[in-house]
Amino acid sequence: MNQVLHLDEGCSHTRPPGVDEPILSVEGLVVEFDTSRGVVRAVDGVSWSVRAGETLALVGESGCGKSVSALAVMRLLAKPAGRIAGGRIMFQGQDLLSLTEGQMRERRGRDIAMIFQEPMTSLNPVLSIGLQLAEPLKIHMGMSDAQARERSIELLGLVGIADAERRLAQYPHHFSGGMRQRVMIAIGLACNPRLIIADEPTTALDVTIQAQILELMKDLSRRLGITLVLITHNLGIVARYADRVAVMYAGRIAEEGPAARVFAAPRHPYTVGLLRSVPRLDRARGGMLETIDGAPPNMLHPPTGCRFAPRCRWRQDICATDPALRQVVPDQSSACHFAEDMPPPPQPLSGHALAPPNAGAMLLEVKGLTKHFPVRMRGFFGGTATVRAAQDVSFRIGRGETLGLVGESGCGKTTVGRVVLQLEKATGGQILFDGEDLATVSSRRMKELRTRIQVIFQDPYSSLNPRMTVGGTIREPLRKRLGFSAIKAQARVEELLDQVGLLREMADRYPHQMSGGQRQRVGIARALAMEPDFIVCDEPVSALDVSIQGQIVNLLAELQGRLGIAYLFIAHDLAVVRHLSHRIVVMYLGRVMESADRDALYAEPLHPYTRALLDAAPIPDPEVERGRAARALTGELPSPLSPPQGCVFHTRCPLADAQCRSVIPPLREIRPGHMAACIKI
Amino acid sequence: MLRYLARRVALMVPTLFGVALLTFIMLRVVPGDVVEVKLRADGGYVTTEILERERARLGLDKPLPVQFVDWMTGLVTLDLGNSMWTGRPVAEEIGVRIGLTFQVALMAAFISVLIAIPLGTISALYRDTWVDYVVRIFTIAGLAVPSFWLGMLLLLLLLTVFHWSPPVTYTPFYENPLQNMAQLIWPALAVGYRYAAVVARMVRSSIIEVMREDYIRTARAKGVFERLVVARHAMRNALLPAVTVIGLEFAFLLGGLVVTEQVFNLNGIGRLFVEAVSRNDFVLIQALVMLLAAVFVTMNLIVDVLYGVLDPRVRNA
Ligand SMILES: Nc1ncnc2c1ncn2[C@@H]1O[C@H](COP(=O)(O)OP(=O)(O)OP(=O)(O)O)[C@@H](O)[C@H]1O
Ligand code: SF4
Ligand code: SF4
Ligand SMILES: [Mg+2]
Numbered sequence: 002m003n004q005v006l007h008l009d010e011g012c013s014h015t016r017p018p019g020v021d022e023p024i025l026s027v028e029g030l031v032v033e034f035d036t037s038r039g040v041v042r043a044v045d046g047v048s049w050s051v052r053a054g055e056t057l058a059l060v061g062e063s064g065c066g067k068s069v070s071a072l073a074v075m076r077l078l079a080k081p082a083g084r085i086a087g088g089r090i091m092f093q094g095q096d097l098l099s100l101t102e103g104q105m106r107e108r109r110g111r112d113i114a115m116i117f118q119e120p121m122t123s124l125n126p127v128l129s130i131g132l133q134l135a136e137p138l139k140i141h142m143g144m145s146d147a148q149a150r151e152r153s154i155e156l157l158g159l160v161g162i163a164d165a166e167r168r169l170a171q172y173p174h175h176f177s178g179g180m181r182q183r184v185m186i187a188i189g190l191a192c193n194p195r196l197i198i199a200d201e202p203t204t205a206l207d208v209t210i211q212a213q214i215l216e217l218m219k220d221l222s223r224r225l226g227i228t229l230v231l232i233t234h235n236l237g238i239v240a241r242y243a244d245r246v247a248v249m250y251a252g253r254i255a256e257e258g259p260a261a262r263v264f265a266a267p268r269h270p271y272t273v274g275l276l277r278s279v280p281r282l283d284r285a286r287g288g289m290l291e292t293i294d295g296a297p298p299n300m301l302h303p304p305t306g307c308r309f310a311p312r313c314r315w316r317q318d319i320c321a322t323d324p325a326l327r328q329v330v331p332d333q334s335s336a337c338h339f340a341e342d343m344p345p346p347p348q349p350l351s352g353h354a355l356a357p358p359n360a361g362a363m364l365l366e367v368k369g370l371t372k373h374f375p376v377r378m379r380g381f382f383g384g385t386a387t388v389r390a391a392q393d394v395s396f397r398i399g400r401g402e403t404l405g406l407v408g409e410s411g412c413g414k415t416t417v418g419r420v421v422l423q424l425e426k427a428t429g430g431q432i433l434f435d436g437e438d439l440a441t442v443s444s445r446r447m448k449e450l451r452t453r454i455q456v457i458f459q460d461p462y463s464s465l466n467p468r469m470t471v472g473g474t475i476r477e478p479l480r481k482r483l484g485f486s487a488i489k490a491q492a493r494v495e496e497l498l499d500q501v502g503l504l505r506e507m508a509d510r511y512p513h514q515m516s517g518g519q520r521q522r523v524g525i526a527r528a529l530a531m532e533p534d535f536i537v538c539d540e541p542v543s544a545l546d547v548s549i550q551g552q553i554v555n556l557l558a559e560l561q562g563r564l565g566i567a568y569l570f571i572a573h574d575l576a577v578v579r580h581l582s583h584r585i586v587v588m589y590l591g592r593v594m595e596s597a598d599r600d601a602l603y604a605e606p607l608h609p610y611t612r613a614l615l616d617a618a619p620i621p622d623p624e625v626e627r628g629r630a631a632r633a634l635t636g637e638l639p640s641p642l643s644p645p646q647g648c649v650f651h652t653r654c655p656l657a658d659a660q661c662r663s664v665i666p667p668l669r670e671i672r673p674g675h676m677a678a679c680i681k682i
Numbered sequence: 683m684l685r686y687l688a689r690r691v692a693l694m695v696p697t698l699f700g701v702a703l704l705t706f707i708m709l710r711v712v713p714g715d716v717v718e719v720k721l722r723a724d725g726g727y728v729t730t731e732i733l734e735r736e737r738a739r740l741g742l743d744k745p746l747p748v749q750f751v752d753w754m755t756g757l758v759t760l761d762l763g764n765s766m767w768t769g770r771p772v773a774e775e776i777g778v779r780i781g782l783t784f785q786v787a788l789m790a791a792f793i794s795v796l797i798a799i800p801l802g803t804i805s806a807l808y809r810d811t812w813v814d815y816v817v818r819i820f821t822i823a824g825l826a827v828p829s830f831w832l833g834m835l836l837l838l839l840l841l842t843v844f845h846w847s848p849p850v851t852y853t854p855f856y857e858n859p860l861q862n863m864a865q866l867i868w869p870a871l872a873v874g875y876r877y878a879a880v881v882a883r884m885v886r887s888s889i890i891e892v893m894r895e896d897y898i899r900t901a902r903a904k905g906v907f908e909r910l911v912v913a914r915h916a917m918r919n920a921l922l923p924a925v926t927v928i929g930l931e932f933a934f935l936l937g938g939l940v941v942t943e944q945v946f947n948l949n950g951i952g953r954l955f956v957e958a959v960s961r962n963d964f965v966l967i968q969a970l971v972m973l974l975a976a977v978f979v980t981m982n983l984i985v986d987v988l989y990g991v992l993d994p995r996v997r998n999a
Contacts, residue, residue, distance in 0.1 A: 075902075075903055077899060077902055077903060079894075106905050106907065106908075107905060108905070109902065109903055109904065109905035110903060110904035110905035110906075111905055114903070114904075115903040117896060117899065117900060117903075119896055122895065122896040122897065123896045123897055123899075123900045124897055124900065125897040125900070125901065125915050125919070126897070126919070126993070126994070126995060127918045127919055127992060127993055127994060128914070128915070128918070129994075136901075136904055136906055137904045137905060137906075140904070140905055140906060140907070141905060172994040172995070174994070174995050185900070188900075188904060
């Protein structure tokens with residue numbers, strides 16, 4: 002506690018008399034960008050405010066103007082394209098827009114600090130951490146080198162970076178993503194700011210690291226009385242950390258109010274849709290997610306009237322007139338004509354269950370798969386080291402079944418997928434597809450098998466050929482591999498487009514003319530073209546927005562039900578995996594930690610790592626979150642180049658003891674069909 | 683860092699050897715040799731016998747591999763041989779001229795870089811304003827104008843406007859710095875223009891790129907003065923690509939000097955090179971090429987070192 006007291010010394014913050022007094026209020030903000038295709042109003046009359054000591058979450062899908070409105074508060078919009086075209090930004094009773102650039106600069110970093118999304122690029126690679134940390138201290142507080150150094154060491158300690166003194170001399174590339182974000186937080190805290198704006202501070206991080214960072218931010222803001230504006234697209238984070246929430250849609254505020262209330266009784270169809278379309282960790286919902294149809298509007302030509310109208314199920318004639326943001330119940334506002342009659346809160350849907358797996362009919366059997374990559378070490382006499390990307394991984398997938406493969410970055414899940422696809426040769430183990438070992442079949446046979454095994458990639462932007470039309474992309478394998486005639490191929494392309502929910506006319510479009518979700522549908526259509534038995538889906542929805550993600554997840558589930566395709570579904574999002582999978586394999590540092598049927602795994606996770614993963618992922622429901630203990634896994638993900646001895650998880654495991662360091666726990670069947678690799682169970 | 687440097691230095695040896703081999707082979711493939719040129723120039727009747735004898739004297743009758751090994755042995759023991767034309771030691775021929783050429787080259791490089799970095803920076807920061815347009819016109823002209831032409835223009839200008847022409851005889855710097863400068867500044871400017879233009883354009887584009895980086899936004903969000911954002915946060919990153927260009931373009935600069943020395947009537951390495959080539963003086967040509975290669979490789983080493991200084995990621999590799 003000493004540190005905190007020390008920190009507060011000399012800072013003159015006292016809580017303002019009226020707690021209701023907002024410390025920051027954005028009023029009618031309009032931001033415009035000049036683009037080659039005309040002026041874009043990225044933010045169009047947005048108002049929100051945050052009271053001292055509160056945490057406000059700004060949520061919404063990609064491109065809705067969250068970052069832009071935050072950057073406008075800092076007056077850091079990209080110049081010369083961006084400009085604030087209207088509104089006021091009141092901070093501590095003063096309009097920030099009326100300040101000179103010099104006065105504004107004095108406030109940046111001193112009164113308002115900002116933390117950005119990309120920890121890997123947000124720190125200057127050629128300047129030492131010490132210098133970057135000391136900068137605001139010297140500029141705003143006039144500290145000497147020695148004072149700044151002392152304070153920097155204190156700050157690094159505060160954000161949980163050990164060995165601070167030595168770390169100051171290091172450069173960003175010595176730090177992992179999570180560590181860099183801690184440094185960013187330390188920089189933000191440096192001058193005891195009143196307000197911190199964090200723009201997606203954990204989006205680029207693994208879920209256990211995300212939990213660490215957010216816990217740290219919450220803890221520090223409470224202890225130091227800092228007001229927090231948290232920008233995110235993750236509703237779970239909102240539920241866990243926010244007091245208030247403002248939901249943005251297409252450059253406007255759709256709804257605003259206390260987080261608990263907005264989640265319990267949303268007053269805008271968009272909020273309702275978002276809450277219903279997000280898969281939830283705590284609910285065994287097989288079947289379909291509810292989704293919001295369509296995609297957000299093009300901000301170059303936003304629809305007149307209610308911007309959500311084209312996607313809204315409650316739409317009426319009156320919606321052609323613009324609904325103003327108005328208070329619906331005390332303290333909660335919505336921009337919908339029918340806010341008063343919003344439907345009841347999202348209910349867990351029973352839905353029809355997933356197609357039951359065709360028990361017994363085995364399709365893919367992976368036995369003891371091992372994959373080592375030799376990597377050249379840097380330096381003159383570097384030699385090589387080995388990355389054990391996958392060690393003794395085994396699982397089975399039946400026909401028409403989905404196996405979910407989860408884990409944090411670098412755990413080897415993509416490697417397993419690539420080996421199954423035979424894009425990499427396994428170092429050891431067997432991959433039996435329909436009884437044939439893929440590693441030893443002749444290349445002619447492999448060619449035939451390849452049509453039955455397809456893949457869908459994570460990035461819908463880079464996985465399609467930009468110079469080929471959508472139709473061409475789907476047609477190519479039909480003509481070349483299956484020898485379809487032009488007419489037959491054309492008919493099949495149309496059929497496939499229907500199947501994945503694209504319009505037939507879209508066959509003539511190029512990838513850049515489609516949205517991310519549509520591109521992912523093209524990727525799925527291409528995979529379906531071969532009528533495969535099995536598709537490897539490598540993070541197929543992680544680059545997509547919540548409402549679009551729901552659409553794709555539904556499509557995959559529907560196709561499985563109809564065509565009986567089996568999936569290897571690789572993802573880091575436990576909620577999505579829960580939604581789609583029959584069985585789940587959890588990996589950590591190249592090894593399987595646990596494997597079980599879906600419901601068994603979520604109801605009774607056995608392995609400490611699985612439990613940590615589940616604890617770390619926030620659930621989009623403040624009620625539920627309040628009842629959950631916030632337990633963040635400590636420590637960093639070890640380097641796969643030198644994984645820990647014994648149990649690879651022992652460096653972070655809360656149960657670890659000396660024994661864990663010496664034996665590699667085998668994967669044992671603890672209950673029927675439920676395996677875990679831990680000696681303590 | 684030390685290891686990194688050791689590796690770079692070690693890599694210089696095969697590079698230089700490669701250059702030596704290539705030069706050697708190319709010179710032998712081209713028809714004609716110094717003996718013919720020299721004896722014909724002396725006039726009179728030349729018998730095959732005389733040619734052969736002269737060749738034997740210069741060692742040109744030995745098998746090529748032997749000639750190469752001889753030359754290599756010489757290089758390693760720093761014996762560059764004698765000019766086939768004048769018979770004087772090559773080291774001496776080069777030695778008397780090298781000071782002048784290097785002085786011009788270094789002056790050109792120094793002035794250019796000193797002008798180019800601020801020019802490129804200002805141009806980037808005032809992008810798409812008249813300042814930027816002026817700089818861009820200036821730099822495009824620099825790429826288009828050949829240095830010898832610019833040299834002639836300069837001479838003409840000095841003569842017609844100031845009724846002054848640079849001194850003709852070379853005065854070493856240590857004898858009379860002022861007179862030395864008055865003579866050499868003009869060729870330096872003439873060859874340096876292109877250099878400055880290339881570097882300024884590089885600096886401009888890399889500053890524009892760097893100013894879009896996330897860490898620049900971070901620096902601004904900390905309340906760092908805009909001047910410091912540019913000087914501390916942008917410059918060091920932007921200079922990385924610029925340093926490469928500065929190093930590589932130095933070779934071009936020396937190339938430009940070959941002609942410019944003729945224009946300014948300077949007896950430097952460039953002039954020597956032209957003469958050596960026109961006389962097929964293999965020994966001298968080889969030595970000069972190796973000299974250039976050594977300069978080139980050294981510049982590369984300096985670039986690498988600067989990279990290490992500027993970029994901690996390289997330093998710690
Ligand atoms: N420099 C710019 N020039 C032109 N348009 C821009 C610029 N920056 C942002 N925009 C536009 O402003 C709109 C809002 O962007 P913003 O970055 O605020 O979205 P966001 O809500 O933060 O989305 P994300 O979740 O993807 O970060 C988008 O339509 C975007 O294309
Ligand atoms: S105003 Fe109409 S279209 Fe807009 S959200 Fe409300 S009901 Fe839907
Ligand atoms: S074996 Fe030990 S370290 Fe590994 S998960 Fe079990 S308790 Fe933790
Ligand atoms: Mg954003």
